[in-house]
Amino acid sequence: MIRARGFDVDYGRGQLARLVPDLGPWVAVTQPEPWEVLLPTLPGEPAEVVPAGDLRPAHLDAVAAALQDGATAVVGIGGGSSMDTAKWLHWRTGLPLYQVPSLPSVDACFTRMTALRDGGGVRYEGDSVPEVVLVDFDLMWSAPRELVAGGIGDVLSCHTALFDWQVGVDAGRDAPWDHDAAARAAEYLDDLETLAPLLAAGEDDGIRALMECHRDIGWLCHELGHARFEEGSEHFWAYAFEHVTGRTIMHGELVTLGVLVMSTLQDNDPGRPRRIADTAGTRTDPGVLGVDPAEIEEALVRLPSFVEEQGLWYSVANGLTVGPAELEAVRAALGTGRGPDHA
Numbered sequence: 031m032i033r034a035r036g037f038d039v040d041y042g043r044g045q046l047a048r049l050v051p052d053l054g055p056w057v058a059v060t061q062p063e064p065w066e067v068l069l070p071t072l073p074g075e076p077a078e079v080v081p082a083g084d085l086r087p088a089h090l091d092a093v094a095a096a097l098q099d100g101a102t103a104v105v106g107i108g109g110g111s112s113m114d115t116a117k118w119l120h121w122r123t124g125l126p127l128y129q130v131p132s133l134p135s136v137d138a139c140f141t142r143m144t145a146l147r148d149g150g151g152v153r154y155e156g157d158s159v160p161e162v163v164l165v166d167f168d169l170m171w172s173a174p175r176e177l178v179a180g181g182i183g184d185v186l187s188c189h190t191a192l193f194d195w196q197v198g199v200d201a202g203r204d205a206p207w208d209h210d211a212a213a214r215a216a217e218y219l220d221d222l223e224t225l226a227p228l229l230a231a232g233e234d235d236g237i238r239a240l241m242e243c244h245r246d247i248g249w250l251c252h253e254l255g256h257a258r259f260e261e262g263s264e265h266f267w268a269y270a271f272e273h274v275t276g277r278t279i280m281h282g283e284l285v286t287l288g289v290l291v292m293s294t295l296q297d298n299d300p301g302r303p304r305r306i307a308d309t310a311g312t313r314t315d316p317g318v319l320g321v322d323p324a325e326i327e328e329a330l331v332r333l334p335s336f337v338e339e340q341g342l343w344y345s346v347a348n349g350l351t352v353g354p355a356e357l358e359a360v361r362a363a364l365g366t367g368r369g370p371d372h373a
């Protein structure tokens with residue numbers, strides 16, 4: 031397993047309950063599900079509860095301006111929008127920041143910038159480093175097991191992203207190859223092989239190892255100044271899916287689907303991400319995920335023009351031919367084929 035770099039983390043149980051008496055009048059930034067689990071375990075209530083969800087900068091600045099005088103700390107509790115909102119309140123007020131992620135898919139607790147929703151797109155701004163990230167195993171295991179397993183998506187994406195980065199380098203485009211970063215990303219994939227059965231078995235060490243990958247990825251993105259080792263055509267396909275359908279599903283699960291689709295079209299050992307996802311218990315059956323196979327194919331057909339329009343990093347998606355043979359290969363990879371040899 032990697033020795034992760036990055037923000038301070040405390041792995042355990044009930045850490046926030048032990049911290050609260052020392053916080054003074056604190057501000058909780060949270061969402062209903064994790065808050066219902068955590069609040070009864072705390073010795074005292076926060077001075078203020080800020081609901082997370084709206085990441086428009088005007089809204090976040092209004093929340094920051096309206097915080098009570100005398101507040102002493104901001105604690106983000108929940109998913110990405112809680113982490114991002116808490117980061118922004120810290121950035122605007124300077125109050126000490128604590129992060130309590132509720133799923134091991136949440137890498138937003140390990141990144142410095144807030145993903146603002148602005149003008150129909152996403153814009154990254156700010157620079158927030160928490161005092162500590164509190165990974166509470168009881169809180170994480172209180173979520174449905176399949177959502178915990180969905181947390182592998184943003185690490186599994188290194189499988190396809192590394193391939194695309196090389197494609198971009200060969201084409202003389204984008205960020206130059208960085209041997210150490212690429213080697214590190216390959217290690218994350220080895221770690222996924224190791225942690226996948228632990229995650230499926232409900233072992234704390236599965237969550238710990240996965241969060242250590244997210245932690246190191248957050249550090250490496252900051253060091254490199256880009257995320258090419260972690261974000262490639264699997265993410266671009268996911269963005270195209272959101273573009274053509276006007277909706278989304280859990281990010282980690284959508285990205286995992288993207289890895290299965292794009293590793294097939296890259297002809298890049300698609301059996302490996304399939305094995306890791308199945309071992310971890312990550313949901314990949316489109317029917318179970320509420321995704322119509324036609325939507326998957328529509329996103330794929332749209333992908334080559336989408337990456338050009340959006341100016342996304344160079345990848346196999348640029349100039350990709352999506353014809354009957356490619357669609358059939360993707361159907362076979364996802365088990366959505368309708369032919370007689372489909373099991």
Ligand SMILES: [Zn+2]
Nearest residue numbers: 184265281285
């Ligand atoms: Zn992602």
